Amino acid sequence: MEKFKPHISVEKLNVFYGKHHVLKDITVKIPEKQITVIIGPSGCGKTTLLKSFNRLIDLVEGISVSGDVRVDGMDIYNGKIDVTNIRKKIGMLAQKPYPLPMSIYDNVAYGPRIHGILKRKELDRIVERYLKVAGLWDEVKDRLKSPASRLSAGQQQRLCLARTLAVEPEIILGDEPTSALDPVSAKRIEQEFIELKKDYTIVIVTHILRQAKRLADHVIFLYMGEVIEAGPAREIFEDPKEARTRAYIGGEIS
Amino acid sequence: MDRRQLEEAFFKGLMIASTVIIVGILFAILAVVLLKGAPLLSLSMLTQTPKGGYYLGKGGGILNAIIGSLYLAFGATFLSFIIAFPIALYLQEYARNRFASFVRLSLDILWGVPSIVYGAFGFTIMLYLGLRACLLGGIIVLTLLMLPIMTRAMDEVMRMVPHELRETSYAVGSTRLEALLRVVSRQALPGILTAVLLAFGRGIGDAASILFTAGYTDHIPHSLFDPAASLPLAVFFLLGTPLPEVQERAYAAAVILLVIILSTSVISRLLTTKWTKFVIK
Numbered sequence: 001m002e003k004f005k006p007h008i009s010v011e012k013l014n015v016f017y018g019k020h021h022v023l024k025d026i027t028v029k030i031p032e033k034q035i036t037v038i039i040g041p042s043g044c045g046k047t048t049l050l051k052s053f054n055r056l057i058d059l060v061e062g063i064s065v066s067g068d069v070r071v072d073g074m075d076i077y078n079g080k081i082d083v084t085n086i087r088k089k090i091g092m093l094a095q096k097p098y099p100l101p102m103s104i105y106d107n108v109a110y111g112p113r114i115h116g117i118l119k120r121k122e123l124d125r126i127v128e129r130y131l132k133v134a135g136l137w138d139e140v141k142d143r144l145k146s147p148a149s150r151l152s153a154g155q156q157q158r159l160c161l162a163r164t165l166a167v168e169p170e171i172i173l174g175d176e177p178t179s180a181l182d183p184v185s186a187k188r189i190e191q192e193f194i195e196l197k198k199d200y201t202i203v204i205v206t207h208i209l210r211q212a213k214r215l216a217d218h219v220i221f222l223y224m225g226e227v228i229e230a231g232p233a234r235e236i237f238e239d240p241k242e243a244r245t246r247a248y249i250g251g252e253i254s
Numbered sequence: 255m256d257r258r259q260l261e262e263a264f265f266k267g268l269m270i271a272s273t274v275i276i277v278g279i280l281f282a283i284l285a286v287v288l289l290k291g292a293p294l295l296s297l298s299m300l301t302q303t304p305k306g307g308y309y310l311g312k313g314g315g316i317l318n319a320i321i322g323s324l325y326l327a328f329g330a331t332f333l334s335f336i337i338a339f340p341i342a343l344y345l346q347e348y349a350r351n352r353f354a355s356f357v358r359l360s361l362d363i364l365w366g367v368p369s370i371v372y373g374a375f376g377f378t379i380m381l382y383l384g385l386r387a388c389l390l391g392g393i394i395v396l397t398l399l400m401l402p403i404m405t406r407a408m409d410e411v412m413r414m415v416p417h418e419l420r421e422t423s424y425a426v427g428s429t430r431l432e433a434l435l436r437v438v439s440r441q442a443l444p445g446i447l448t449a450v451l452l453a454f455g456r457g458i459g460d461a462a463s464i465l466f467t468a469g470y471t472d473h474i475p476h477s478l479f480d481p482a483a484s485l486p487l488a489v490f491f492l493l494g495t496p497l498p499e500v501q502e503r504a505y506a507a508a509v510i511l512l513v514i515i516l517s518t519s520v521i522s523r524l525l526t527t528k529w530t531k532f533v534i535k
């Protein structure tokens with residue numbers, strides 16, 4: 001296995017929904033400032049794994065989690081940790097864009113305000129900066145006060161990206177972040193990710209193999225709750241070691 | 255026509271008939287009240303309290319009941335909101351599932367309790383405490399009457415808020431309370447307003463619960479411990495007089511009650527459209 005500096009490292013992670021064993025002994029490392037793509041068939045546990053990184057799975061009733069998830073070496077399932085700090089550090093982009101029921105400006109300012117930034121000038125600067133990073137500024141700069149619900153789906157997803165970035169996370173998680181978008185908007189989001197990886201660690205779930213090939217530096221192949229293979233993108237796509245990986249990449253299992 | 259088309263035509267007819275009946279009843283009520291009450295509406299009716307011979311057909315007005323009703327209804331709406339909103343929030347996030355269902359069931363039962371029972375309950379408590387009928391007593395009993403309606407209506411609209419919206423809020427590091435106050439409540443705002451209005455309508459129109467608890471008086475209440483008149487009871491007492499020309503004044507009181515209810519609905523409709531813009535579908 002290739003050497004790299006892990007930003008997130010998961011060890012022997014087991015997740016149950018009630019009695020249903022969804023993640024089985026997961027041990028993986030997520031490299032810093034690269035794009036890691038998690039692939040695997042529907043229902044294999046990709047979303048669950050992703051949400052275990054920022055403890056969003058805590059919210060599910062009847063869930064039980066064991067094992068270690070370390071972010072920068074810090075065990076995030078340790079009782080003493082403040083969950084809100086973890087989630088500030090690890091931003092997430094959902095499958096379907098969900099703007100908040102407020103103006104475009106307030107959407108981006110939402111996180112910073114919660115974390116105590118209240119000065120108008122500073123908020124203005126943050127909103128402009130991250131709307132620019134998300135590639136939305138030019139389209140919305142004249143209507144920052146209008147409801148976010150009026151944006152198109154593609155614009156909404158870029159707004160969500162800006163909102164995520166505005167709390168200055170180090171890691172960005174994306175759960176099939178382009179699946180509700182048209183091809184052009186999807187391309188734009190992909191482009192954003194490629195630009196963002198110089199500053200952020202990015203983990204994306206997708207089941208579009210071509211997208212995975214376009215984006216991935218590092219790949220994790222998940223199958224029925226187990227990590228079958230993980231490694232640099234080129235290795236996984238061109239020379240998979242495992243028969244099941246080969247079958248999935250060859251389109252035989254989906 | 256085959257059987258299925260006939261079936262459709264029959265049920266469509268039934269639906270139209272029912273709708274026509276209900277709209278017809280609404281207009282019939284409005285027509286009767288307006289036709290009988292509107293001609294009697296006068297400035298003195300709105301600006302004066304009953305003079306000595308008011309119930310015998312002499313001069314004066316029902317300002318005491320108008321002011322009394324506004325105090326009672328707004329006071330109780332305010333108090334209910336202060337209590338109902340936290341309960342609704344609590345039910346969303348913090349209550350365990352089984353406890354939440356128990357609370358919801360209790361509220362639903364309370365919703366169905368007739369208002370005279372609230373009145374009798376309040377009256378008993380006040381007797382026990384040695385209090386006489388007063389504005390505060392009326393407000394508290396009306397609050398009890400309005401609480402289940404307001405709480406359950408708010409609860410239901412908040413439950414409709416997609417789970418993903420909360421998740422979005424948590425994902426930037428909000429606490430549960432921040433998600434509830436800044437996102438869930440915001441999304442549910444139009445519905446919350448409707449809940450408040452629903453309770454207000456029930457409160458301002460209710461007579462039985464305040465009959466013994468707020469009492470009735472010809473004077474305008476000057477403190478929470480003065481008895482207070484109300485429009486529903488004004489209608490009741492005026493209709494109960496033997497003189498037809500005094501009975502007519504009951505319809506004028508009813509018109510005023512309708513106008514208050516109508517104007518609050520219109521105002522809240524306007525607010526709702528303003529807020530609905532921000533709601534995420």
Ligand SMILES: Nc1ncnc2c1ncn2[C@@H]1O[C@H](COP(=O)(O)OP(=O)(O)OP(=O)(O)O)[C@@H](O)[C@H]1O
Nearest residue numbers: 017020022041042043044045046047048049060207
């Ligand atoms: N809240 C839940 N309660 C119970 N079981 C769940 C819950 N969420 C997911 N599961 C189960 O856990 C397994 C993994 O689900 P998960 O959503 O992580 O899969 P996924 O790989 O993201 O699938 P997809 O590609 O369809 O999004 C599935 O079998 C699913 O049915």
Ligand SMILES: [Mg+2]
Nearest residue numbers: 046047048175
């Ligand atoms: Mg998924």
